Amino acid sequence: MGDTTDQLDRAFAALADPTRRDLVARLAIADATVGELAEPYEMSFQAVSKHVKVLEDAGLVTRSRDAQRRPVHLNAEALDQMTQWIERYRREAEARFSRLDALLARTAEGDGNRPTIKEKES
Amino acid sequence: MGDTTDQLDRAFAALADPTRRDLVARLAIADATVGELAEPYEMSFQAVSKHVKVLEDAGLVTRSRDAQRRPVHLNAEALDQMTQWIERYRREAEARFSRLDALLARTAEGDGNRPTIKEKES
DNA sequence: GCCTTATTCAACCAGTGGGTTGACAATGAT
DNA sequence: ATCATTGTCAACCCACTGGTTGAATAAGGC
Numbered sequence: 609m610g611d612t613t614d615q616l617d618r619a620f621a622a623l624a625d626p627t628r629r630d631l632v633a634r635l636a637i638a639d640a641t642v643g644e645l646a647e648p649y650e651m652s653f654q655a656v657s658k659h660v661k662v663l664e665d666a667g668l669v670t671r672s673r674d675a676q677r678r679p680v681h682l683n684a685e686a687l688d689q690m691t692q693w694i695e696r697y698r699r700e701a702e703a704r705f706s707r708l709d710a711l712l713a714r715t716a717e718g719d720g721n722r723p724t725i726k727e728k729e730s
Numbered sequence: 731m732g733d734t735t736d737q738l739d740r741a742f743a744a745l746a747d748p749t750r751r752d753l754v755a756r757l758a759i760a761d762a763t764v765g766e767l768a769e770p771y772e773m774s775f776q777a778v779s780k781h782v783k784v785l786e787d788a789g790l791v792t793r794s795r796d797a798q799r800r801p802v803h804l805n806a807e808a809l810d811q812m813t814q815w816i817e818r819y820r821r822e823a824e825a826r827f828s829r830l831d832a833l834l835a836r837t838a839e840g841d842g843n844r845p846t847i848k849e850k851e852s
Numbered sequence: 853g854c855c856t857t858a859t860t861c862a863a864c865c866a867g868t869g870g871g872t873t874g875a876c877a878a879t880g881a882t
Numbered sequence: 883a884t885c886a887t888t889g890t891c892a893a894c895c896c897a898c899t900g901g902t903t904g905a906a907t908a909a910g911g912c
Contacts, residue, residue, distance in 0.1 A: 613748050616748075616751065617746055617747070617748060618746075620742050620743070620746035621742070621743065621746035621899095623738075623742040624739055624740075624743035624746055625739070625899095626738075626739060627900095629738065629815075633819055635823070636818075636819035636822040636826070637822065638826075641859090642858075642860095643857090643858065643859080651901070651902090652901075652902065652903080653858095653859085654859085654861090654901090654902080654903085655900070655901055657859065657860065658860095658900075658901085659900085661860090662899090662900095673908095673909090675858090675910065676857055676858045676859075676908065676910070677857090677858065677859090677909095678858080678860095682819070682823045684820050684823045684827065687816050687817075687819065687823070688820060690816055691813045691816050691817055691820070694745075694809050694812055694813050694816075695813055697754055697755055697804070697809065698758075698806050698809040698810060698813070700758040700759065701758040701804045701806045701809070702806045704759070704760075705806065747869090747870080749870090763888075763889090764888075764889060765887090765888065765889080773870090773871070773872090774871075774873080775888095775889080776871090776872080776873085776890080776891090777870070779889065779890065780869095780870075780871085780890095783890085784869090795879095797879065797880065797887095797888090798878070798879045798880065798886095798887055798888045799879095799887090799888065799889090800888080800889070
């Protein structure tokens with residue numbers, strides 16, 4: 609359990625940084641080396657290297673070796689796991705709201721107070 | 731622009747904490763007060779209050795007032811914005827992989843080296 | 853072997869984050 | 883008015899993070 613938790617911790621934390629989100633956005637288009645990734649930013653090359661490491665530790669990217677280069681590759685599966693988590697609760701919440709809306713609509717219509725309502729809430 | 735960025739920063743950072751993800755999971759089922767939310771955890775009441783504030787600043791929850799209580803309500807829209815962001819790039823990446831897979835499959839089939847291939851990569 | 857390219861590691865600094873405890877504020881009940 | 887309930891604010895501690903610079907490693911080119 610701690611395993612999955614840690615992974616989600618790291619994944620969400622990784623995407624909490626705008627630079628790293630930008631890296632992900634660019635890696636969605638094409639794999640790239642750290643050097644290529646670092647080029648557009650003001651910050652030092654090493655800083656970007658660190659950012660990439662954070663993404664890697666979060667499982668969001670993987671790396672292979674090609675001579676001196678270590679091309680960075682986006683891991684779509686990790687992104688999928690994140691949406692899985694979010695969507696589960698979003699759907700739960702929305703389902704609940706819809707039910708509530710329906711309830712309120714029925715009550716407001718004036719033909720309310722039917723005893724069919726048994727959504728215990730306390 | 732900084733606006734949306736900040737919001738995503740905060741939202742992802744908020745969900746990077748396991749306690750806060752648990753809060754979200756519970757709020758998906760039902761609204762709750764800070765007191766109710768704090769009850770199951772070992773940590774102090776104030777710590778949970780802080781966590782809720784982080785979720786609120788991230789736009790993930792909203793709060794109303796009911797006498798002394800300030801019930802916390804999950805904001806499904808904020809969750810949706812997060813999935814929007816993630817899914818955009820996941821889809822881009824996956825589309826690219828599919829294209830690449832198809833390319834490799836064609837090449838491997840032996841009827842390869844058709845000049846239709848012009849995915850310049852260098 | 854020596855030089856270049858690409859990348860990481862190590863040490864450091866300032867800022868932030870999660871936790872604590874203790875005091876304060878807001879609202880309702882008596 | 884006083885008390886109880888519910889929650890926030892403030893100050894503090896320690897760990898972690900994002901950034902820096904400088905040195906080290908890894909792999910190829912000559």
